[in-house]
Amino acid sequence: MMLQRYLIALAGNPNTGKSTVFNKLTGLKQHTGNWPGKTVVLAQGSYTYQGHTYEIYDLPGTYSLSASSPEEEVARDFICSGQPQVTVVVVDATCLERNLHLVLQITQLTTSVIVCLNLMDEAKRQNMVLDVHQLEEELGVPVIPTTATTSEGLQALQDAIARVTHGALRPQPRSLQLDQEHLASSFYTHAERIADQVVANSQQGCDFSARLDKVVTSRHLxxxxxxxxxxxxxxxxxxxxxxxxxxxxxxxxxxxxxxxxxxxxxxxxxxxxxxxxxxxxxxxxxxxxxxxxxxxxxxxxxxxxxxxxxxxxxxxxxxxxxxxxxxxxxxxxxxxxxxxxxxxxxxxxxxxxxxxxxxxxxxxxxxxxxxxxxxxxxxxxxxxxxxxxxxxxxxxxxxxxxxxxxxxxxxxxxxxxxxxxxxxxxxxxxxxxxxxxxxxxxxxxxxxxxxxxxxxxxxxxxxxxxxxxxxxxxxxxxxxxxxxxxxxxxxxxxxxxxxxxxxxxxxxxxxxxxxxxxxxxxxxxxxxxxxxxxxxxxxxxxxxxxxxxxxxxxxxxxxxxxxxxxxxxxxxxxxxxxxxxxxxxxxxxxxxxxxxxxxxxxxxxxxxxxxxxxxxxxx
Known part of the structure; x- marks a missing residue:
C-alpha cells in the first residue's frame, strides 16, 4: 500500500526558528544561525506521521508577501501557487505584533494555515504571557506553542498538520475589513490590535539585550x-x-x-x-x-x-x-x-x-x-x-x-x-x-x-x-x-x-x-x-x-x-x-x-x- 504524500509549506519572518523546526521534523541538518536571512535556498525534506508522508519546504524568510528580494519572491510565489495542502507560519513569540503582519496576509490567501508560536522559552525568560486560546480566536486558525530547540510542542504541531490535511480540523481565518488604498497599514493596525489583546509583557527581560548592545555596538568599544x-x-x-x-x-x-x-x-x-x-x-x-x-x-x-x-x-x-x-x-x-x-x-x-x-x-x-x-x-x-x-x-x-x-x-x-x-x-x-x-x-x-x-x-x-x-x-x-x-x-x-x-x-x-x-x-x-x-x-x-x-x-x-x-x-x-x-x-x-x-x-x-x-x- 502506497503512503499518501502531503505538501507542507514552512513560512515565516527571518530568524524565527523555521530551519530549526524543519530540522527537528525532518531529521535533516539545514544550517541554522541566530541572524536574519540564514535560509537563502528552498530546502526540502520529509517525515512520516501516522502512516502518511509529509513533504516540507523550508521557505526563505520574508516579512511580507510584497517581496523585495529574489528569496522573498520564492516564498511568496510558493505560498500563492496553491500547491501546499497546509502552510505552517512560524512566529517569534517575543515579537508577535511584527510577525502577525505576515500571518494575516497569508490567512487572506488560504484557509489551511497553522501558526507555530515558536521561541516560547525566550518569551518566558522575558516575562511575557501569551494567551494562546485568545490568539486562536482572533486569527481563526490553530496556534501551536513550541520551543523547537528542545522539540517541545512539535508532536502537537505534527498532529495539527495531520488533522488539517485530513479535514478533521478546518481553520476558519477571520475575514478582515481592509482599506484597499492603505493595505499595508491596515494589516499593521490589525496586527497591533491582536497583539495588544493576547500579550501581557514585562519589559524587564529586554533590559539585558539593550544593556549589552550599548557595549557591543558602541562607536568606541x-x-x-x-x-x-x-x-x-x-x-x-x-x-x-x-x-x-x-x-x-x-x-x-x-x-x-x-x-x-x-x-x-x-x-x-x-x-x-x-x-x-x-x-x-x-x-x-x-x-x-x-x-x-x-x-x-x-x-x-x-x-x-x-x-x-x-x-x-x-x-x-x-x-x-x-x-x-x-x-x-x-x-x-x-x-x-x-x-x-x-x-x-x-x-x-x-x-x-x-x-x-x-x-x-x-x-x-x-x-x-x-x-x-x-x-x-x-x-x-x-x-x-x-x-x-x-x-x-x-x-x-x-x-x-x-x-x-x-x-x-x-x-x-x-x-x-x-x-x-x-x-x-x-x-x-x-x-x-x-x-x-x-x-x-x-x-x-x-x-x-x-x-x-x-x-x-x-x-x-x-x-x-x-x-x-x-x-x-x-x-x-x-x-x-x-x-x-x-x-x-x-x-x-x-x-x-x-x-x-x-x-x-x-x-x-x-x-x-x-x-x-x-x-x-x-x-x-x-x-x-x-x-x-x-x-x-x-x-x-x-x-x-x-x-x-x-x-x-x-x-x-x-x-x-x-x-x-x-x-x-x-x-x-x-x-x-x-x-x-x-x-x-x-x-x-x-x-x-x-x-x-x-x-x-x-x-x-x-x-x-x-x-x-x-x-x-x-x-
Whole structure:
C-alpha cells in the first residue's frame, strides 16, 4: 500500500526558528544561525506521521508577501501557487505584533494555515504571557506553542498538520475589513490590535539585550571588543590544538609501523609500499593530525558566537566601513560566512538584493581565509612565533600574528571593494536595513556536535578524499626522474623565478597549484616536494615541520609571505564551481581568480623587495 504524500509549506519572518523546526521534523541538518536571512535556498525534506508522508519546504524568510528580494519572491510565489495542502507560519513569540503582519496576509490567501508560536522559552525568560486560546480566536486558525530547540510542542504541531490535511480540523481565518488604498497599514493596525489583546509583557527581560548592545555596538568599544573576541578564540585554538595534534601524530606513526610490517610480510614491492604508505597514507596522516585539531576547536567557538547573536552586530559595526568602500552592509555577513567556507559565503550573498552589490560580495569573498586555510595560518603562525619568542610565549604571539593576518584580509576586502565600485562595478549604493535578533543562550551541546560534525569533519572528509590521490600523484612526480631530476623538481624549477621574487620558492608555488582541489593539502604537498626521497617525513609534530622548513632555507620572511599568499590566492575548486553557478559567467569566475592572486603576488613581491633593500642598507 502506497503512503499518501502531503505538501507542507514552512513560512515565516527571518530568524524565527523555521530551519530549526524543519530540522527537528525532518531529521535533516539545514544550517541554522541566530541572524536574519540564514535560509537563502528552498530546502526540502520529509517525515512520516501516522502512516502518511509529509513533504516540507523550508521557505526563505520574508516579512511580507510584497517581496523585495529574489528569496522573498520564492516564498511568496510558493505560498500563492496553491500547491501546499497546509502552510505552517512560524512566529517569534517575543515579537508577535511584527510577525502577525505576515500571518494575516497569508490567512487572506488560504484557509489551511497553522501558526507555530515558536521561541516560547525566550518569551518566558522575558516575562511575557501569551494567551494562546485568545490568539486562536482572533486569527481563526490553530496556534501551536513550541520551543523547537528542545522539540517541545512539535508532536502537537505534527498532529495539527495531520488533522488539517485530513479535514478533521478546518481553520476558519477571520475575514478582515481592509482599506484597499492603505493595505499595508491596515494589516499593521490589525496586527497591533491582536497583539495588544493576547500579550501581557514585562519589559524587564529586554533590559539585558539593550544593556549589552550599548557595549557591543558602541562607536568606541565595538571594534576593540571584536578584535579581543577573535584574539581569544585564536589563542584557545592555537594552544589547545598542540596536544591533540601531537597525540594524533603519534598514533599515525604507530599505525604506519604496523602497515609497513604488514607490507614486508606480504612481500610487497618497494614501489607499492612507497606509493601507498609514503604517498597516500602520510598525506592523509598529515591532513588529519595537523588540520583536524584547529578546526575542531575554532569552529565550535565561532558557532557559539553565531548562535549567541553576535554576527548581526558584527555587520552593524562594520557597515560604515563597507559603505565607504561602496559595498552593502550585508557583505560583512557573507564575509563572516566565508570564514567558515568561501563557497557558503558566496551562496549567502543571495541575501543582498542588488545584483551589483551581490556580485561585489561574491568577487571579494575569497579575500578572507576559509576553514581550509585557517589551519595553514595557525600552523605557520605557531612555527614563526615559536622560533622568535620560544614555546612559552609562542601561543600568545601566534594568536596575535594570525589576528593581524585576519584584520589585513578584511582591510584588503574593503580595498578591493572600493577598487571595483570605482571601476567595473559602479552604481548607486542601496540602503541597508538589518534586524538585530535578541541575544540567545547557545545550546552548547548541540553547537559542539553540529559544528564538529557538520563543519570540522565534513571539511576534513573533503580534504581526506582529495589528499589520498594528490599524495599519490605527488609521490609519482617525486619518484620519476628525467635527466637525473624528478618531474616534481622540473616543475618546481620552472616556478622558481616567480617563487624567489615572492620570497618563497618553486616548491611552495607548486604546492598551492596542486592544492587547487582543497587548500588543506597544500602543506603536505610542499613537504613531500622538499624531501629528496619523494615521500613525506613521519608525522612527528610542529617541531619536525620547523626543522624541515629551516633546512630548506625558510626564514621569518618566507613564513610571512607564505601566510600572505595563503590568504590571497585563487579560490579552491569547490568555490570556483560555486562562483560560476551563482554568476553564470566565465568572465566573473576568471576575475575571482585574478583579483586575489594578483593582490597576493604583488604584496609578497613588494614586501620581499623592501626587506632586501633594508637588509642591504643595514649590512
Amino acid at each position: 565595538s571594534i576593540p571588543l571584536m578584535l579581543g573576541l577573535l584574539a581569544s578564540i585564536l589563542w584557545i585554538t592555537i594552544v589547545g590544538a598542540n596536544y591533540p595534534s601531537d597525540l594524533l601524530a603519534h598514533l599515525f606513526f604507530q599505525l604506519e609501523d604496523l602497515l609497513t610490517t604488514l607490507f614486508i610480510k606480504l612481500g610487497s614491492p618497494a614501489w607499492l609500499h612507497g606509493a601507498l604508505i609514503f604517498g597516500m597514507f602520510r598525506g592523509l596522516a598529515w591532513v588529519v593530525s595537523v588540520m583536524l585539531p584547529p578546526m575542531a576547536i575554532f569552529f565550535p567557538l565561532f558557532t557559539l558566537l553565531e548562535d549567541f547573536g553576535y554576527l548581526p552586530r558584527l555587520a552593524f559595526n562594520l557597515d560604515g566601513l563597507f559603505q565607504k568602500a561602496g559595498a552593502h552592509g550585508k557583505q560583512s555577513l557573507t564575509m563572516a560566512m566565508g570564514f567558515g567556507c568561501n563557497a557558503a559565503g558566496i551562496i549567502a550573498a543571495r541575501i543582498i538584493d542588488s545584483p551589483r552589490e551581490r556580485l561585489l560580495a561574491i568577487l571579494t569573498n575569497n579575500f578572507v581565509p576559509c576553514n581550509g586555510r585557517f589551519p595553514m595560518l595557525i600552523v605557520m603562525g605557531t612555527i614563526m612565533a615559536s622560533s622568535v619568542v620560544g614555546a612559552q610565549m609562542g601561543g600568545c604571539v601566534a594568536a596575535l600574528v594570525v589576528l593581524v593576518a585576519l584584520v589585513f584580509s578584511v582591510l584588503a576586502t574593503l580595498m578591493i571593494s572600493k577598487l571595483l565600485t570605482s571601476t567595473v562595478l559602479r552604481g548607486e549604493l542601496s540602503y541597508f536595513i538589518l534586524e538585530l535578533p535578541p541575544y540567545r543562550r547557545p545550546q552548547i551541546g548541540t553547537v559542539l556536535v553540529r559544528s564538529f560534525l557538520d563543519r570540522a569533519l565534513s571539511v576534513l572528509w573533503r580534504a581526506v578524499i582529495v589528499a589520498a590521490p594528490c599524495g599519490l600523484l605527488t609521490w609519482i612526480l617525486a619518484n620519476i626522474t628525467f635527466h637525473d631530476i624528478t618531474l616534481l623538481g622540473h616543475l618546481s624549477n620552472w616556478l622558481q623565478p616567480l617563487g624567489q621574487a615572492m620570497g618563497l620558492d618553486g616548491v611552495v608555488l607548486l604546492g598551492f597549484i596542486l592544492g587547487l582541489p582543497a587548500n588543506e593539502i597544500v602543506i603536505p604537498i610542499i613537504f613531500m616536494g622538499y624531501l629528496s626521497q619523494g615521500s613525506l617525513m613521519e608525522v612527528q609534530g610542529l617541531a619536525a615541520i620547523q626543522d624541515v622548513l629551516v633546512a630548506n632555507g625558510w626564514t621569518w620572511l618566507t613564513a610571512l609571505n607564505f601566510m600572505i599568499f595563503t590568504i590571497f590566492h585563487w579560490p579552491c575548486g569547490t568555490t570556483l564551481l560555486t562562483i560560476k553557478k551563482e554568476t553564470g559567467s566565465l568572465k566573473w569566475t576568471l576575475l575571482s581568480i585574478l583579483l586575489p592572486t594578483a593582490f597576493g603576488i604583488t604584496i609578497c613581491v613588494v614586501l620581499t623587495k623592501i626587506v632586501d633593500i633594508l637588509y642591504v642598507g643595514c649590512s
